[in-house]
Amino acid sequence: MPKIYDRTYFDRWYRQENLGIGSRQALMRKARLAISTAEYYLGRPIHNVLDIGCGEGVWQPVLKAERPKISYLGLDSSEYVVERFGRTRNIRLATFGQLGELRFDEGFDLIVCSDVLHYVRTPELKRGLRGIAEQLQGVAFLELFTADDALAGDTDGFIARSPRWYLSTFREAGLISCGSHCYLGPHLTAAVATLEVPMLW
Structure with missing residues (x-):
């Protein structure tokens, strides 16, 4: 049966100390890393x-605490999430693959997709990545786990792909790694030094 991302799912994986994924402190470190990397390259x-597969939008208050004036948009496929947090955290209903067709009024300085891609089937993943690359003005924070990682947490539906597969697929879409789950889009790759993005050589 397909996974259902309802309140029971989020209660299990994000609100139980013995099973919970991450902590607020860890999330704050990730957010600061993503923000500082994007601002470094954007100047x-x-x-x-844009937060894709945002779940309950837990990045929103953390990002707002760091940069109170930023505009945040979350996308998630969970009807429960949109019903409960859509208005207060600006979350809309959409799947990852729909990014291949969805377009917004402006590009995004930071695109976040955390703990999502290793559950997305390949055709949908490739469609969505093209949309990310086209709408990315700065840096994408694409946190994921590969077949080489020791995965802790929800393994239901996990797709074990190699690091080489991800890097090659990202590069095909126009995304280049600059380290620590961060990727530059086509707007920035031509303006950086070679050793900042080792995949270029």
Whole structure:
């Protein structure tokens, strides 16, 4: 049966100390890393963030605490999430693959997709990545786990792909690794030094 991302799912994986995924402190470190990397390459403060597969939008208050004036948009396939947090955290209903067709009024300085891609089937993943690359003005924080990682947490539906597969697929879409789950889009790759993005050589 397909996974159901309802309140029971989020209660199990995000609100139980013995099973919970991550902590607020860890999330704050990730957010600061993503923000600082994007601002380093953009050369200015970030103005907006797109959070794909955002779940209950836990990145939203953390990002707002760091950059109160940013515009945040979350996308998730869970009807429960949109019903409960859609208005307060600006979350809309969409799947990862729909990014291949969805377009917004402006590009995004930071795109976040955390703990999602290793559950997405290949055709949908490739469609969505093209959309990310086209709408990315700064840096994408694409946190994921590969076949080489020791995965802790929800293994239901986990797709074990190699690191080489991900890097090659990202590069095909126009995304280049700059380290620590961060990727540059086509707008920035031509403006960086060679050793900042080793995949270029």
